[in-house]
Each structure stands twice: as structure tokens, then as C-alpha cells.
Amino acid sequence: MKGIKRHVPGIVRGLFFIGLSIQILLGIFWMAANFTGFQEFGDSYHYISISESFLSDEYTGILYPLIIRIVREIGRILPLPWYCLLYLLQFLLAGYSGYQFLKRCGLFQDNRESLFFRIWATAAVITVPALMQCHLALLPDSFVLSLLLLMLSEPLFAAAAGTKAEINAGTGAGTKVGATADRREIHWAKIMVCYILAALLVPDYLCLAGLPILVMVCCYTIRQWQQNKKKSGRTVLLFLVSVCLIITVNHLTQVEGSYGRVRKSFAITLVSRFAWPNFAVNYSAWPQEIHEIISYEEAEDASRFADGADILFGRKVEAAVGIKEAERLYYQMAKAALDVRTKDIVYKITLDAVSYTVSPFMLARQLAGGGYDSYSGRNYEIMKDHTPGLTKYYVYYGSRWFAAGSILALLTLIYRKFMEKAQNTGIVKIKGKRYILIAAVGIILFYTMSGGGIMDYKNSIFVTLLWYIWMLRT
Numbered sequence: 001m002k003g004i005k006r007h008v009p010g011i012v013r014g015l016f017f018i019g020l021s022i023q024i025l026l027g028i029f030w031m032a033a034n035f036t037g038f039q040e041f042g043d044s045y046h047y048i049s050i051s052e053s054f055l056s057d058e059y060t061g062i063l064y065p066l067i068i069r070i071v072r073e074i075g076r077i078l079p080l081p082w083y084c085l086l087y088l089l090q091f092l093l094a095g096y097s098g099y100q101f102l103k104r105c106g107l108f109q110d111n112r113e114s115l116f117f118r119i120w121a122t123a124a125v126i127t128v129p130a131l132m133q134c135h136l137a138l139l140p141d142s143f144v145l146s147l148l149l150l151m152l153s154e155p156l157f158a159a160a161a162g163t164k165a166e167i168n169a170g171t172g173a174g175t176k177v178g179a180t181a182d183r184r185e186i187h188w189a190k191i192m193v194c195y196i197l198a199a200l201l202v203p204d205y206l207c208l209a210g211l212p213i214l215v216m217v218c219c220y221t222i223r224q225w226q227q228n229k230k231k232s233g234r235t236v237l238l239f240l241v242s243v244c245l246i247i248t249v250n251h252l253t254q255v256e257g258s259y260g261r262v263r264k265s266f267a268i269t270l271v272s273r274f275a276w277p278n279f280a281v282n283y284s285a286w287p288q289e290i291h292e293i294i295s296y297e298e299a300e301d302a303s304r305f306a307d308g309a310d311i312l313f314g315r316k317v318e319a320a321v322g323i324k325e326a327e328r329l330y331y332q333m334a335k336a337a338l339d340v341r342t343k344d345i346v347y348k349i350t351l352d353a354v355s356y357t358v359s360p361f362m363l364a365r366q367l368a369g370g371g372y373d374s375y376s377g378r379n380y381e382i383m384k385d386h387t388p389g390l391t392k393y394y395v396y397y398g399s400r401w402f403a404a405g406s407i408l409a410l411l412t413l414i415y416r417k418f419m420e421k422a423q424n425t426g427i428v429k430i431k432g433k434r435y436i437l438i439a440a441v442g443i444i445l446f447y448t449m450s451g452g453g454i455m456d457y458k459n460s461i462f463v464t465l466l467w468y469i470w471m472l473r474t
Helices: 002-034 042-053 063-075 082-104 115-126 129-135 141-153 155-159 164-169 177-201 210-226 234-253 266-274 279-285 288-293 296-302 308-321 323-340 342-357 359-370 376-383 388-418 433-448 457-472
Strands: none
Touching: 002 115, 002 129, 002 388, 002 457, 042 063, 063 082, 063 177, 082 115, 082 129, 082 141, 082 457, 115 129, 115 457, 129 141, 129 359, 129 376, 129 388, 129 457, 141 177, 141 433, 141 457, 177 210, 177 234, 210 234, 210 433, 266 323, 266 342, 279 296, 279 323, 288 308, 288 323, 308 323, 323 342, 342 359, 342 433, 342 457, 359 376, 359 388, 359 457, 376 388, 376 457, 388 457, 433 457
């Protein structure tokens, strides 16, 4: 019995190695076969259009179109399509940030791991199908993920939850006092640069990347203040300056409604989240003013599209009654939908939250015919356009390995607990893990409540990556 116990950890590590190695090989083959291809996302053409005019709306950051413009100019002298250079940049940054984040999560400690293991573990997290699709797409998702990983990899996030010595140093003990202040400044600068760039790529990350920073800044400042440190409010000021810079740049580069989309607001988000896709069902409960603007047939037609709230309200309601009055009507419509379909709305919100949390598992469910309203099917169709057979095996294997690997990791943790082999494995061992979890939960909640029928696994690739890191740490 003791002999069996002794071999269990080795067997588990072997299974993980085989399972993830197959994924890595499939990812390499898929990348090689699709590197010169162009995934036909509508947003990709939108970013190309903005790169030519530099006219963006409140949904789009200006930084990615600027990067596209620069890469296109450089790409004129390349023998390959210009976007291949962008793919390469996205993939290389993903590899570097993935390595740094794995090191931050404790996989590479004291240089004990071999170079092969470091390369293999990094490859395992960047070849996840959903992540690989983003690396080879003309979309900002890959860059944003890399910046978020680099931001959370900074030692200050660990030190802010650590001992007094670590708080003082910002990177741990054993450093001269004169040098620690300089190192803290460098770490703060890196964090804020990553934050600013992420928010200029995707405006939503003003809040999504700002949330863990805000919590960390508060914890860090309180600890500094308790120790009577001078200039304890300096960090808060730096964070506020970064936020102001992001807001200013976005305000100067964005023209609200320039592409005919509905004005971004909390009220219209509630309509999309609560009312879609049952506009026709809820029509009788809507305010009379809406009936005078939109017919029953138009409401029924808008229910067929996930962005129906945008198409229907953005072009008619606000044009008819003005923004302020439209806001009032939106709240009434959302409340009416919630009153009529409370259970159904709660169920769909829960389903979206679960989908963002374990998107590879839900994708497998959808591809097996158990789907619901989301963008997953569209994403998969775009991904397999150039190599349908290879993509099918890659995505199906990745989704099923995610489920199998998660179960195996969970059983391993249970085994260790009951066999009294006290080892803290998984994310729970990571110092400052609260900030990583805050970022993950913030992303899940934000995109869950952004609207109904628009669940998109590209928005939660950070959460998916965390699951794979958890598997690697078991």
C-alpha cells in the first residue's frame, strides 16, 4: 500500500505531462497552418478602418488601431502579409508574459526547474485553444491579456499582502534600504504602464485592470501609513494620475456614436441583459412611449440578434426622444422585463457567469449540441475557416482535456488531504492571490452583466489561463 501511495504523485504528473503535451503539439500545428491566414472577425475590419481614419467611438480604444497602422507600414517591406508581424508580436508577448506570470505563481522557484520544464509549462498555457485563437487574430485581446499578466506579475502585488519587511522592500527581504525605494518606484511604474496600455487598448479595462490595482493601492498605503512612512499618499496620487491620463486620452480620441452604435450607458446594458431576447414577449409591458416609436414587428425582429438592443434602440429611441428621456424609458423597460421573467433572467445570468468561469467546458457542451445564445459558435466557425479538420480536433481535445484535467487536479488535492500529505497546491499558495482573484471575479461579473446573448469566451481568457495554472501546480 505504501508503495502505491509513493507512486501516485508520479502517475498524476505523467498524466498531466501527456495531456498537456498533446495540446501543445496540436497548438503548434494549428499555429503553423494558420499563421498566414486572416480570421474574419467583424471587429478586425473595424479596427483596420479606425487605423486609417483614427476615428473611434466609446467602445474602442485608440492604441490597437495605432499599432495596426505602424505594423502595416512596416509590413510593406515584408514578404508575408503585414498582419503576420502583428501575430508574431502578440505571440511573443504572450509567451514572455505567460512565463513571468508562471514564475509569479511559484512554478519556477530557486532555478530548480530545468529549462525544458520552463519552456514546456509556458507553452502549455499559451497554446490553450481560446488563447491561441486570440494570438492569431487581429483583435486586442491577446495584448490585453499579456499586459494584465505582466501587471499582476509585479512583486508589489505579493508584497502588499506580505510581511512588514516585504512591504518595506516591495520585493522581499534581503535588499539594501537605499535600493528598495528605487526598486519600488520601478515596480510601481511598470504596473501603471501596463494598466494605462491595457485601458487604451480596451476601454473596459479602465475598471477591470483598475480594480485589483485600487485594492492593492489601498492595502499598500494603509500599511505604509501604519508604519508612519512619509509620503504614504504618493501611491494613491500615482494611481489617480494614471486614471486621469486614461480618461483624458480616451476622451480626446473617441467620438461618441461615430459608428451609429447606441450610446454606452448602464441603462441600455440593463435592457440588453434583462429584456433580450424576449422583446416581443415583453412588448405589452413596455411604456406607451416605446409603442409609439417601435412596432411589435420591429421588437420581434430585434429579438433575433444578440445586439438587438443596439440595433433597435440606438437608431430609433434616442433619435426620437433624446438621450435623457431614453435613459428613463430604458430603466422602465428593464424593470418590466425583470418583473415578468425573473426566474428566466436569473437562470441566464447564472449560465453566462458559469460560461465565463469555465468557458472551455461550456464550449464543449455547446459543440455537442447543448448550446445557448452566445458568440461561441461564431468564434468557432471563424477559427476553423482555414483548417476545419485540424481546428475540430484541436478545440475538441482542448475542451475535453480541460474537463479531464480539472477533475484530475481536484482528485489529486482530495487525495493529498486525506492521505495527510500537507501540501498547499494550486492558487491558494500564491502570496497576494487576492488580487489575481479580484481581477478574475471582476472580469466574470463585468462581462456577465454586459448583456444577454453575447457571452464571448475571448473576454475570459484570463480566467481560463488561471485554471491551467492551477492544474500545473497540483
